[in-house]
Every structure is written in C-alpha cells, then in structure tokens.
Amino acid sequence: MKVTIMGSGTMVPSNDRNSSGVLIEHDGIHSMLDFGYGTLRHLLKLGLTYHDIDRVYFTHNHPDHMCDLVPFLFASRYHADPRKKDLEIVAAPGFKEYFNTLMQAYKRWLIPSTYQVQIMEQDEETRTYDGLSVTSKKVKHIDMSRGYRFQTAEGKSLAVSGDTDYCEGMIELGKEADLMILECSSPDNMKLPGHLTPTECGKLAEEAGCRKLCLTHFYPVCDLEDVRATCHAVYTGELFLAEDLMEFNI
Ligand SMILES: [Zn+2]
Numbered sequence: 001m002k003v004t005i006m007g008s009g010t011m012v013p014s015n016d017r018n019s020s021g022v023l024i025e026h027d028g029i030h031s032m033l034d035f036g037y038g039t040l041r042h043l044l045k046l047g048l049t050y051h052d053i054d055r056v057y058f059t060h061n062h063p064d065h066m067c068d069l070v071p072f073l074f075a076s077r078y079h080a081d082p083r084k085k086d087l088e089i090v091a092a093p094g095f096k097e098y099f100n101t102l103m104q105a106y107k108r109w110l111i112p113s114t115y116q117v118q119i120m121e122q123d124e125e126t127r128t129y130d131g132l133s134v135t136s137k138k139v140k141h142i143d144m145s146r147g148y149r150f151q152t153a154e155g156k157s158l159a160v161s162g163d164t165d166y167c168e169g170m171i172e173l174g175k176e177a178d179l180m181i182l183e184c185s186s187p188d189n190m191k192l193p194g195h196l197t198p199t200e201c202g203k204l205a206e207e208a209g210c211r212k213l214c215l216t217h218f219y220p221v222c223d224l225e226d227v228r229a230t231c232h233a234v235y236t237g238e239l240f241l242a243e244d245l246m247e248f249n250i
Pocket residue numbers: 010011020062064065163217
C-alpha cells in the first residue's frame with residue numbers, strides 16, 4: 001500500500017499546504033481519503049486526473065475535507081473527454097442526503113451522465129473494497145465524523161483520523177497500525193475543542209501502539225519544531241510531520 005499526503009493543511013489557505021487529503025494506492029486502485037481544496041491539482045503532479053480516482057472515502061463534510069469533489073465532478077463532465085469509470089464514495093450515514101443537496105445546488109452541472117456515482121454509507125463496521133479491509137469508527141469532531149483503518153490481506157495497516165479530539169474510537173483504529181495519520185491542529189496551549197494537540201496526539205499514538213505516526217492538519221499557529229518535541233516527549237515510535245506529497249510505503 002502506497003500512501004501520499006495530498007494536503008497537510010486546514011481551512012486556512014496556504015501556499016505550502018493544501019487542505020486535507022491522502023492518496024491510497026493498493027493493487028492498482030487509487031483512492032482519495034478526503035478531498036480538500038488544492039488536492040485535485042496535486043494529483044496532476046503524480047500524473048493522476050479525474051479519470052484515475054476509483055474511490056473516495058470521506059471522514060466528514062467540512063469544506064477543507066471535501067471541496068475538490070465539486071471541481072472533480074465538474075471536470076468529469078468535460079464533453080471532449082468525459083469520465084467513463086463509475087466512482088464510489090464511502091462516508092458515514094447522512095452523506096447521501098448531503099450529496100444530493102449539493103447536486104441540487106449546482107442544478108445539473110455536476111450530475112454525471114457518462115458514469116455513475118455510488119455512495120456507500122458505512123457506519124461503525126468493516127467492509128472490503130477491492131481486497132482492502134476498511135473499518136470505520138466514530139471519532140470526536142462532528143456527528144458525521146468517522147476515522148478509518150485500512151488493512152491489506154498481508155496485515156499491513158493504515159489508520160487515518162480526519163478531524164478529531166482525543167477519543168477511544170481513534171485509539172482502536174490505530175491499534176498497532178503500521179502507520180497512523182493524526183490531525184494535530186494547534187499547540188498544547190491553544191487547544192481547539194474537537195481537535196488534537198501534539199501532546200494528545202503523542203498519548204493517543206502511544207496508547208494505540210502504532211509503529212509510525214504522521215501528524216498533519218497544521219494550522220498556521222503551529223511551530224513544527226515545538227510540535228515534534230512535544231509529541232515525542234510522550235510517543236516513543238517513529239514520528240513524521242506531514243508535508244504535501246510526502247510518501248509512505250507500508
Ligand atoms: Zn479540517
């Protein structure tokens with residue numbers, strides 16, 4: 001499984017960090033986990049277009065995690081080169097209704113005519129998509145928020161939080177994961193409810209016993225040297241601070 005950070009930022013526009021997104025490649029299938037603004041253009045740098053994404057998993061529907069779905073669907077209608085392959089979307093219950101409202105807001109401009117969008121509402125359960133076992137659990141952010149764990153048949157595992165506060169669900173998803181990607185929004189002294197601080201990330205990862213930890217979703221107030229030191233004071237595993245286009249092979 002190859003994992004690429006497509007956006008390590010937040011709602012705040014930045015030249016250095018796109019909003020949230022992770023590309024997961026496994027067995028020739030390309031999936032996005034969240035689709036924040038800027039990530040669609042970043043995909044082009046890897047040679048991937050609106051034709052190439054097979055599936056999108058959403059952690060929740062805040063704009064910094066889903067906005068590029070709109071230009072993605074619009075581009076997929078390009079009359080000279082329309083998308084032909086069906087698209088699957090996996091998200092929590094309630095997403096289908098939200099998606100339909102979004103489609104109505106744009107009248108017919110986003111509605112696919114040359115392919116189909118299939119929305120799988122997955123709650124706290126495990127399902128298998130193209131040989132990848134995918135578990136979702138509630139995390140502490142908004143009602144729709146779900147964290148995910150992806151596991152290959154060989155037992156390699158990836159856990160991704162989306163936005164969350166400290167919670168049991170995320171610890172379970174990250175149990176002995178080869179890589180856990182956790183949001184780390186702000187420094188310890190500027191804690192935002194519904195989000196994690198470096199110390200909380202370290203504790204959560206240590207409790208989960210994940211092998212590698214990658215922190216992401218940095219608001220501009222984060223001093224990365226301080227984030228690293230503070231998190232490492234409680235987490236003993238290998239620690240990475242996400243940058244856009246950072247890659248992991250697990
Ligand atoms: Zn966010």
